[in-house]
Amino acid sequence: MTTMSAYEIAESVRDQKVTATSVIERSISNANALNPKLNAFLAIDREGALEAAERIDSIIAKGGSPGRLAGVPIALKDNMCKVGLPTTCGSKILEGWNPPYDATVTKLLQSEGAIIVGKTNLDEFAMGSSTENSAFGPTLNPVDLTRVPGGSSGGSASSVAAGIVPIALGSDTGGSIRQPASLCGVVGVKPTYGRVSRYGLVAFASSLDQIGPFTSSVMDSAITLEVISGFDPKDSTSYDQEVGSLSAQRGLSIEGLRVGIVTEFIDGSDPEVVGALRDAAEGLARLGAEVVEISIPETKLGLSAYYLIAPAEASSNLARFDGVRFGLRVEGSNIEETNVLTRTKGFGAEVKRRIMLGTYALSSGYYDAYYAKAQQVRTLIKSGFEQAYQRVDVLISPVSPTTAFKIGERSLDPLAMYLSDVCTIPSNLAGHPAMSVPYALDSQGLPIGVQVLAPALREDLMFRLAFALEESASGVPTLDPSIKEAIIHG
Amino acid sequence: MANIEVSPDELALSGGSEFLPKGWELVCGLEVHTELKTKTKLFCGCENVFGAQANTNVCPTCLGLPGSLPVLNERALEIAAMIGLALSAKVQASIFHRKNYFYPDMPKDFQISQYDIPLNADGYLVLPSGKRIGIERAHVEEDTGKITHLGGTSGRIHGAERALIDYNRSGVPLVEIVSRPDIASPEEAREYVSELRSTLVAIGASDGKMEEGSLRVDANVSVRPVGEVPFRTRCEIKNLNSLRSLVRAITFEARRQVDAYLAGEKVTQQTRHWDENVGRTVALRNKEEAEDYRYFPEPDLVPLRPSEEWIEGLRSQLGELPSERRARLVAGLGLSATNDQVETAISVDLYPFVKSALDAGVDPKIAVARCANELASLTPLDPGFEVSWFVEILRMETEGGVSATQAKSMLSEVAKSLISPKDAQEKLGISQLSEDQLTGTVQEVIQQNPAEWGRFINGESQLQGFFVGKIMKVTSGKADGKAVVRILRNLAERG
Numbered sequence: 001m002t003t004m005s006a007y008e009i010a011e012s013v014r015d016q017k018v019t020a021t022s023v024i025e026r027s028i029s030n031a032n033a034l035n036p037k038l039n040a041f042l043a044i045d046r047e048g049a050l051e052a053a054e055r056i057d058s059i060i061a062k063g064g065s066p067g068r069l070a071g072v073p074i075a076l077k078d079n080m081c082k083v084g085l086p087t088t089c090g091s092k093i094l095e096g097w098n099p100p101y102d103a104t105v106t107k108l109l110q111s112e113g114a115i116i117v118g119k120t121n122l123d124e125f126a127m128g129s130s131t132e133n134s135a136f137g138p139t140l141n142p143v144d145l146t147r148v149p150g151g152s153s154g155g156s157a158s159s160v161a162a163g164i165v166p167i168a169l170g171s172d173t174g175g176s177i178r179q180p181a182s183l184c185g186v187v188g189v190k191p192t193y194g195r196v197s198r199y200g201l202v203a204f205a206s207s208l209d210q211i212g213p214f215t216s217s218v219m220d221s222a223i224t225l226e227v228i229s230g231f232d233p234k235d236s237t238s239y240d241q242e243v244g245s246l247s248a249q250r251g252l253s254i255e256g257l258r259v260g261i262v263t264e265f266i267d268g269s270d271p272e273v274v275g276a277l278r279d280a281a282e283g284l285a286r287l288g289a290e291v292v293e294i295s296i297p298e299t300k301l302g303l304s305a306y307y308l309i310a311p312a313e314a315s316s317n318l319a320r321f322d323g324v325r326f327g328l329r330v331e332g333s334n335i336e337e338t339n340v341l342t343r344t345k346g347f348g349a350e351v352k353r354r355i356m357l358g359t360y361a362l363s364s365g366y367y368d369a370y371y372a373k374a375q376q377v378r379t380l381i382k383s384g385f386e387q388a389y390q391r392v393d394v395l396i397s398p399v400s401p402t403t404a405f406k407i408g409e410r411s412l413d414p415l416a417m418y419l420s421d422v423c424t425i426p427s428n429l430a431g432h433p434a435m436s437v438p439y440a441l442d443s444q445g446l447p448i449g450v451q452v453l454a455p456a457l458r459e460d461l462m463f464r465l466a467f468a469l470e471e472s473a474s475g476v477p478t479l480d481p482s483i484k485e486a487i488i489h490g
Numbered sequence: 491m492a493n494i495e496v497s498p499d500e501l502a503l504s505g506g507s508e509f510l511p512k513g514w515e516l517v518c519g520l521e522v523h524t525e526l527k528t529k530t531k532l533f534c535g536c537e538n539v540f541g542a543q544a545n546t547n548v549c550p551t552c553l554g555l556p557g558s559l560p561v562l563n564e565r566a567l568e569i570a571a572m573i574g575l576a577l578s579a580k581v582q583a584s585i586f587h588r589k590n591y592f593y594p595d596m597p598k599d600f601q602i603s604q605y606d607i608p609l610n611a612d613g614y615l616v617l618p619s620g621k622r623i624g625i626e627r628a629h630v631e632e633d634t635g636k637i638t639h640l641g642g643t644s645g646r647i648h649g650a651e652r653a654l655i656d657y658n659r660s661g662v663p664l665v666e667i668v669s670r671p672d673i674a675s676p677e678e679a680r681e682y683v684s685e686l687r688s689t690l691v692a693i694g695a696s697d698g699k700m701e702e703g704s705l706r707v708d709a710n711v712s713v714r715p716v717g718e719v720p721f722r723t724r725c726e727i728k729n730l731n732s733l734r735s736l737v738r739a740i741t742f743e744a745r746r747q748v749d750a751y752l753a754g755e756k757v758t759q760q761t762r763h764w765d766e767n768v769g770r771t772v773a774l775r776n777k778e779e780a781e782d783y784r785y786f787p788e789p790d791l792v793p794l795r796p797s798e799e800w801i802e803g804l805r806s807q808l809g810e811l812p813s814e815r816r817a818r819l820v821a822g823l824g825l826s827a828t829n830d831q832v833e834t835a836i837s838v839d840l841y842p843f844v845k846s847a848l849d850a851g852v853d854p855k856i857a858v859a860r861c862a863n864e865l866a867s868l869t870p871l872d873p874g875f876e877v878s879w880f881v882e883i884l885r886m887e888t889e890g891g892v893s894a895t896q897a898k899s900m901l902s903e904v905a906k907s908l909i910s911p912k913d914a915q916e917k918l919g920i921s922q923l924s925e926d927q928l929t930g931t932v933q934e935v936i937q938q939n940p941a942e943w944g945r946f947i948n949g950e951s952q953l954q955g956f957f958v959g960k961i962m963k964v965t966s967g968k969a970d971g972k973a974v975v976r977i978l979r980n981l982a983e984r985g
Contacts, residue, residue, distance in 0.1 A: 081557045094556070101550050103557060202556040207789035236561050236791050313789060316590050319599030320554045324655075335653070339592055362590070362784035371786060 006072045006166040006220040010113070013071035016060060020053040020071030020115065026488060027073035027117050030164045033486045039139050040149075040158040042078045043085050044118040049073070052115045059113075067113030068227060074109055075168040077156050078119035079126055080211070081200040082106045085116075089202050090124040090134035093346025094327040103200020104235070105169060105211055105228045112227050120155025120168060124348045125318065126176055126204040128152050129420035132411045133350045140407070141184055143446060143477045147404040150180030150420070153214070157184040160214045162483055167224050168214045173204050174306055175399075175424025177212050178436040178451060182399035185438045185447030185477040187221045187466070188214050190424075192456050193431035194239040196225075197232030203317040205310035206237075208428040218437065218470045222246035222463050241457060249464040255288030257465065260392035262453070263295045265423040269401040276440035276448040277398055283472035284396075284465070294392060298384030301377045302426040303418060308361045308374035309429070314351075315358030321346060353414065382430040385455070394465050395453040398423050399436040403446035423451060433459050437466045441475040507675060509741055510713065511752070516744045517712045517721055518679055519626075519671035522686055523664050524696040525633065525704040526569045532632045532663035533560030533602065540702050544656040552661035554597030559790050566663035567609075569695045570630045571796060572804050573665050574610025576693050576811055577625045583795045584609045584629075586788040591781045594653065595635040597660055603631035605785045609794065615669075615689070616813055617681050624670030633662040665695070671710065671721065676740040680733050683707055688812040691838045700732055707736055711743045713751070722747075723757045727771055729764045739764040743771050810845075812836050819844070822854035831862035840865055846877045852884040860884055864898050868905045879904050882911045893970040895962075896920045920968060925977075928969055932977045935960045947982045954978060 004012070012018045031044045059066045076082060079089045081099035088094045106116065123133035131139040131154025139154040141147040142162035149158040153170030157180035160168050170177040172190035181188025189212040196211045203209060213224035229243035261281055266274050281291045323329035323342030330341035347355070361370035388395065400420055410417045427434035433456070436449035450469055454462035478484075507515045528538050534551035550558035574581045587605035608629035615623050636659045641651025667686065673679050687705055690696040697704050712724035727743055730736045742764075747757045762771040810818070815836035823832070835844045835858045843865055847857040865871070865880065883904065887897040892915070903914040914920075935957060936943045946953040954975065961974050 079557075087556065089556070097556070099550075099555065099557065101555070101558075199559050200557045203790075205789075234561060235559050237789075312786060316588050316600050316784070316786070319590060319592065320556070320597065322592060322594070322599055324594045325553065325597060326555070335594055336592075359784065362786055364782045364784070367784075367786070 004166070005217050006069060006215065007217075007223060009072050009166060010068060010070045013056065013113075014060065014066060018071075020056040020060075020066075020113075021050060023071045024049050024053040024073055024115055024117065027165055029488045030162075031118055031159070033488055034142075034162050034164060034483060037140065037145065037482060037486065038142060038158050038162060039137050040120055040155040040162065040164070041075070041118045042088055042090070042121050042136055042155070045085055045116065048084055049115050049117045052110070056113050056115070067111065068223060069109065069167075070113035072114045072167060073117045073165045074114045075118050075120045075156055075159050075165045076103075076106065076116055077122050077126075077153050077168070077170045079122060079171060079202040079204075080105060080119075080169060081202075082116055082119070085119055087119070087202065088136070089126070090122045090136060091346065091348065091351070092135045092328060093321045093342070095346075097327045099200075101200065104197035104232045106200060108228050108230075109169075114167070114227075117165060120153070120159055122155055123152035123176075124351050125202070125314070126152040126171055126173055126209075127314070127350050127354055129175070129179055129417050130405070130407075130410065131155060131180070132407065133348055135348055138407060141404050142479050142483045143185060144404065144444075145480045145482065147406055147446070148183070150183035150400065150404065152176040152180075153188075154180050156214045157181055157186055157188065160184070160186045160216060161477075162479065163216075163487060166216060167220060169211055169224075169228075170214055171201055171204070171209055171211050172424075172428065173208045173210075173310060174428050175421035177214065178424050178434060178449070179400045179420055181214055181436040182438070182449030182451075183404040183447065185449075186214050186216055187218055187435065187437055187470075188212065188449075189221050189225060189435040190427060190433060191225060191229065191243075191459060192239070192433045193428075194237050195229050195243060195433070195457075195459070197230070197235040197238045199232055199234040203313075205313040206317060207313060208306075208310055210428070212435075218463065218466045219247060219250060221435070222249065225459065239457070244460055246459055246463045249460055250467045252464050252467070253288065254284065254465060254468045257289045257394065257461075258392040259284055259289045259291045259465065260294035260388060260395045261291065262299065262388075262395050262397040262423075263293050264297065264299050265397035265451075268419070268422060269398045270403070272442040273398045273401060273403065273448055276442075277396065277450055279474075280396065280439050280450045280469055280472070284468060287468055287472070289465075289468075292392065294388050294395070296384045296388050296426075298377075298380045299426040302381055302429055303422050305374040305377035305381070305429060306421075306425045307357065307418060308370050309378065311354040311358030312361045312371050312374075313358065315355045315362065318347075318351070318355055350414070378429045381426050385426070385430045385432060385453075389455045393454075394458075394461050396465075397451045397453065399449040399451040400424075403442045403444070403448055427453055430456075432456050433462050435462060435466055437469045437473070438477075439469060439473045441477055445478060447477045507716075509676065510744055510748055513716055514713050514748045515716050516674055516676075516740070517671045517714060517724075518673040518740055518744075519710045520669045520673065520679060520682060521708040521710070522667045522669075522683065523706040523708075524573075524667065524690050524698075526566050526663040526665060526695055527697055528563060528566050528569065528663055530563055531661040532563050532566050532630070533661055536661065538662050540704070542658055544654070544658060547658045548660070552597070553657055554599075554660075560602060560788075562791060563663060567630065567794065568804055570609055570628070570663070570665045571801065572693050572808060573667070573690065573695050574613060574628050575801070575805050575808055576689050576695075577610065577613035577615055577628060577667070579610040579613025579625055579628060581610055581796055581801050582607070583793065585793045586630075586791045587785045588788050590784040593634070595637045595655055595660070597635065597657060601632060601634065602788055602791070604629035615682065615686060617678070617685050618813075618816065619678075619681060621672075621678065623672045623682050626668045626670050628665050628667040631664050631666060633659050633664050635660040671712075676737040676744075679709065679740055680737050683733060683736060685812065688833075688836065692810070692812050692815070692836070692841075693808055694838065703731075706731075709736065709740055709743075711740055711747070712757075713744050713747045723759050725757070725759065725771070726761045727764050728761060728774070729766075731766070735764055735766050738766075738769060739771060742769065746771065810841075815841055818848075819854065819858055822848070823858065831858050834862035834866050839869060839871070843877055843880050847881050847884050850881045850885060851888075852881065853888045856884055856888055860887075860897065860901065864901045868902065871905060872908055874908045875905055879911050886911070890970055890972060892920060893967070893972075895967050895971070925973070928965075928973055929977050931964055931969070932957075932961055932974065932981065935964060936981065946978075
């Protein structure tokens with residue numbers, strides 16, 4: 001990566017080696033230069049970001065304290081609210097909607113001096129694994145422009161991988177942070193459910209959604225998570241428990257740490273992906289970790305349970321897009337017709353598919369067979385993990401069974417697309433933290449990530465292992481030549 | 491079926507099924523929605539008030555904006571549990587569900603409510619008549635916004651030209667109290683709602699105003715031949731905005747169903763709308779058309795697990811319920827349990843006054859009468875009006891220190907000027923005449939009206955009022971009526 005880490009930027013800005021304004025200028029210039037190729041951003045806020053940068057610079061000039069992320073440019077996945085910018089969720093149905101309020105994460109980042117430079121592309125309402133389901137066109141992978149960046153947070157992954165911003169936030173409902181992080185070669189973290197407030201995140205599946213960072217380094221993710229974690233009186237499901245210092249985990253020994261390789265996640269994965277995981281395991285063993293293989297058979301049921309629970313919640317969460325109060329309205333002769341016309345025109349095919357699936361799963365007469373059964377499976381998966389964590393401290397596995405696939409390769413086959421998330425979904429169902437650490441490249445030079453999974457609220461252990469993995473990682477991906485060429489260096 | 495309209499003179503029905511053809515009986519259960527008197531809404535910090543300018547008490551959460559989340563109002567939960575306790579229900583661990591259906595007054599297109607596990611279950615309410623009505627459940631849910639349909643003829647959604655939506659009411663806390671089908675007559679339904687309302691008002695849960703929609707009633711009505719055990723098909727009647735509508739609608743609907751059975755027709759399960767102007771119920775939708783609400787547990791809220799300690803704390807805040815207040819007043823009075831004065835005196839605003847007066851030894855009849863008549867007419871009372879003033883005036887009246895008329899004017903003056911009874915007495919120039927002075931005045935009046943006096947002492951006791959009136963006039967009302975009567979009688983005995 002050509003860019004400085006967020007940690008380094010904030011330090012330089014605080015020490016007045018660079019101004020926040022110059023950092024932001026460069027980030028915005030790169031966003032404008034690269035976006036025609038990547039389509040990673042749906043909005044770039046030059047004016048707002050520069051204004052914020054000037055404020056940071058003037059605080060520093062007056063000797064004030066500008067915060068841990070002073071002057072750091074940050075991109076938000078476009079399903080998080082920030083006053084002054086539209087929130088589209090990658091959908092036509094939210095056309096023209098400007099949220100009148102900030103998400104809690106937006107406020108927390110800004111309170112530490114971070115500067116929001118824009119909003120990133122996503123699969124419509126975060127439903128997808130390739131960012132091809134955006135109503136505003138697909139985002140491309142900066143490592144190979146013929147390939148997808150993964151999804152649904154593809155815009156955030158792509159913008160960090162291309163070095164436009166050192167930090168972007170994504171949301172992860174079934175792998176939407178970890179899978180694109182793996183496919184783009186960056187770090188991506190899904191914290192414990194409830195660690196980060198969801199207030200201001202447009203809901204896809206409320207019991208699974210969780211916000212987390214994309215960064216180039218494990219350290220930047222640790223710092224970002226420290227900033228955005230915490231109890232929020234506006235989110236009843238947020239945890240009232242400190243996340244503690246994650247950045248302090250760097251350099252801590254993993255000697256004696258018991259690491260389990262989840263065998264079920266290896267079974268369907270490409271040999272090169274499995275090879276990278278084995279290398280990673282060997283690296284950890286050399287550092288003194290006790291690596292064992294461990295079977296959690298319940299996780300095999302994850303995908304099926306997920307595709308009942310997530311669509312069920314989505315069918316309810318997305319009901320409000322009815323043409324009455326905000327966004328698109330296609331006028332009908334009565335209210336029912338307005339609802340139907342608006343939703344027919346405003347939602348894309350994948351969103352409609354999931355609303356129908358979810359509506360069906362909750363219908364009277366089918367609830368017990370589908371939704372209720374899926375919830376029982378969810379409990380099983382959770383206890384499967386809990387049993388595994390009696391034998392090991394953390395788990396590792398592939399993130400995605402494959403490396404980045406070609407644009408259009410799976411977009412006509414929903415089931416093939418759904419399989420992209422087979423290794424990531426169980427963590428969402430369990431509510432446990434998991435992250436993707438870039439580890440190796442395949443024979444085509446495409447990034448392969450390793451997933452680190454930990455028990456609920458044990459982000460500390462997860463990061464300790466992630467720091468160790470980062471040390472032994474091999475092969476930094478080379479950006480696509482046309483991207484490399486377009487990058488403006490500071 | 492136009493022959494079964496209900497005339498207003500049929501409103502005073504008694505407790506039985508006499509309003510139905512012989513051999514038939516009513517089976518009725520009520521669903522009462524009450525808005526809770528909280529400062530803020532159920533899931534956000536917006537103010538909960540009636541009558542504010544449209545769409546001014548709103549925020550991302552109660553407007554259902556994308557990304558917003560609900561957070562439960564603890565006070566609303568406390569009040570909801572107090573309702574359960576007042577209805578002798580079990581306050582239990584429960585969860586919220588989403589009830590999904592599209593309607594423009596509901597910003598999220600789902601309502602956060604409770605489904606299979608309500609906060610309060612299995613209670614009852616004892617009516618003043620002594621009848622016990624079972625309560626199946628009392629659960630918490632959010633209110634919807636309010637739609638005004640403009641244009642068109644029906645005032646309803648179909649046919650209207652435009653609809654205006656006020657979301658101030660969206661998210662206001664509601665408790666839905668579902669009775670068992672124990673109600674056997676329209677009059678009993680009225681009595682139930684009335685007692686429930688008094689109870690809700692007494693514990694400070696609701697202001698009980700049906701006209702402002704803070705108490706709303708739906709009735710489930712079916713009929714069956716007397717002696718038949720299973721229930722027959724029921725219809726749910728909506729839009730019962732007053733006790734009068736409630737009684738008329740149940741009466742109409744029960745007769746409609748009996749007529750249908752007698753004509754060999756079937757009654758279909760329906761939701762029906764009460765049209766107060768026409769005096770009849772009309773079908774809204776059949777059960778087959780009923781929505782599938784796709785209930786599922788609300789993932790944005792955590793389960794409720796009330797502790798014993800919390801419940802007992804709320805129980806201690808309940809205070810005296812209307813039934814207990816009524817029993818206390820009735821005991822000392824020998825009055826009927828459904829006496830209007832008693833009902834007024836046990837209302838939440840007035841009861842503290844009557845209670846203090848009784849504790850101070852005031853004649854119960856005087857306490858209840860002054861409270862229900864004079865004090866009630868002075869409401870809303872200034873917060874500066876002291877209970878001790880009320881008690882002092884009534885004690886003076888009980889002891890004969892002032893007349894009833896004087897006590898009434900003193901109450902009025904004290905409430906108006908917020909001065910002590912003593913000052914009011916002075917200001918009004920009220921001084922009790924001495925027994926001697928009063929006797930002198932009575933004798934003067936007798937001398938001026940010898941003919942009437944003659945008839946009075948010869949047994950025409952109805953002339954007592956004539957003399958009392960004259961004496962009151964002469965003394966400008968300063969005389970104690972009781973003392974006047976006593977003197978008159980003494981003089982009459984002496985001839």
